[in-house]
Amino acid sequence: MADQDLSPIGREVEAFLVKLVAEKKIDAPMLPEVASQVLGLSNDPDSDAAQLAKLIQSDQSLAGHVMRIANSAAYTPNASMISLQQAIARLGMTLITDIAIAASLNTKLFKAPKFTKRIAEIWSHAVSTAVWGKEVARLSQRNVEASFLCGLLHSIGRPAILQVINDVTKDLGQAIELEEALYLEEHFHVAFGEVIVQQWGMPIIVQETVQYYHQYQQDNSISEQAMIVNGAAKLASGTLLAQGTELAGLLEDIVEGKVFADLNLYEDDLAKLIQLSGQVKASMEAMRV
């Protein structure tokens, strides 16, 4: 599909998205189930910090909001918290719980019925990218801790766009073809993601990763983290696509890609990475709350 193939409603939505990006007025959605679970945890005297971290990490949007607030001027003036572990260690469990609750109560809930399936796919892919990101970083001896958040938020623009498309078409009383929505998602997700993580006050490394992960060669200063996420996103796609026993074969094809050479990973390194696929899948499952 190309721009000229868009239907009138597609064009109208596109114009609206352009305006939102230009004015940087983008609101990120949040899953209400997780928000209520955070509330539940906070009222449970037996809950511990590990449960809280697991719960927050299980949700791309909530993790983003918690990190945004943890990185705000009120708590961390220079916006340098790069992981939930760091945030909990530094700010404490109670405060992080409060932040998570505040985030869940003050943010628009995520409801885009027309795109539920697609958003679930995006979320699964983001979690998988985050988990793979840590392993790619570990293997190539680059920063492991930041790779999770960078991976988790690298595609945050995608569900946000679908939410907007859902809302706009609903307001206009018109339907949009899924193909058109996906075209717009593909076309705008980086710009949306960039604005969202910027508005959230995410650390520069996250902002630059969202901006450059798909074309990491463009910016030398951040290329390493963006490169890790690029590779991890490719592995995540394979992980989600593969059925049954075909995963290893599929991943073997994926690691032939240029990004893995740019990461300076040799054949035996890549074999080690592929061996981790079972562990990565298990971690992904564990993060489904």
Place this chain on the structure above:
Amino acid sequence: MKQFDVIVIGSGPAGQKASVQAAKAGKTVAIVERDQWLGGACVHRGTIPSKTLRENALRVKKMRENAALCKFELAEDIEMSTLIDRLNEVLKAHDSFMVNQIERNDIVRIHGRAKFISANEIEISRVKGGPERYQAKNIVIASGSIPKKPDNVPIDHEHIFDSDSILTLLYLPKSLTVLGGGVIASEYASIFQALGVKVTMIDRYALPLGFMDADLTEKFVHAFEEMGGTWLGETVVKSVEWDGLSEVITTCEDGQVIKSSKLLCAAGRGANVNGLDIESAGLHLNEFGNISVDELLKTAVDNIYAAGDVIGPPSLASASMEQGRRASCNALGVGVGPMSNMIPTGIYGIPELSSVGLTEYQASEKLGKVIIGRANFEEISRGQINGIHDGMLKIICDPKGEEILGVQIVGEGATELIHIGQMAMLSHSNVDIFVESIFNFPTLAEAYRVAALSVIGQRHALSNKY
């Protein structure tokens, strides 16, 4: 199959000098490096990055000490990239210098990982594309070292780091446990402590840096503790684990439990021969896990030489460079004089330490009662001006109080100051040279004069006695 006169494996200090020397001797040379960049761990993961961090740690420490001049507080959430701010420029300059040197000397640069097929043939695997084989009359192994991984320390590069991955940290942790008491452990422990991280250093020995005299390392420990660090000597680590959330738990055999945000395991380094398959060339690692060489840096196989960390101590970049150069000279029959044994050791901790020649202990073992002259930096004008509290220079002389056997220094500037002593020793001057010569005033070099006067005083006392 491509053929070269010399193939050098590794592009660190030893490999770089070995390849340039071979090229300058008119030979065809290839240098193999597994990383995308030249320089090895020294340039990219160790020496240069840690020294860049150290410079900023020193600045921070000095600003804190001079609170009367400017009120200073380091932002709690400062990023590592800010603290190693000039690193990229330093690395870029270094890389560009090395690339120019390699190109200028017509050295073929191969990005890949080497594996011996035989004593004259290696296979290079690349990140992209199939393996290729190369032959060479001579091969120099300069593949450096990698951190040792004790079984009870599960290094994950996320919470529990080794000396190659510690600088991938993006922010300063609140607390850091450092395992080990060697050069790397002492450097990082004192640097992070100077930056305000709460550091606990644990080692099985009573004092760190056991190859230096105790009176100097005691000053180092004192300075470290003055900054707020904790030294746990004579303590054996039983286990290390990440609690799954926010802390690394270190349990010691005496029952102590230390919790910290991160942990650095600096338990020494071993030869990096992973994947080299040295056995195919007829080589084996020695009992210390290194490649053995003779005085010509030749291995057990006639055409294979080795240099740098891969052959074991002293594992100093300075020595590695010279070994690399000599390995090529020896392999190619280019005459070189005997290699000086007088290699200074520099520890870039806060404060710095440096030594050359014999320690007091070694000298006493060899010659009996030796004469020692000491000068504390706080007694030297420059030391007072600079506010140095834990500085000391020590001259070790023979029992007559004439010949200089060694010099040890702790305190800022130690790694530069040591060269005065080294040159005096190399020129076989006796200790009086420090009194008879005139140094700039006020400088820390004056410490040589004070220490020498102490030696001369003891010498006179001895002669009056008899």
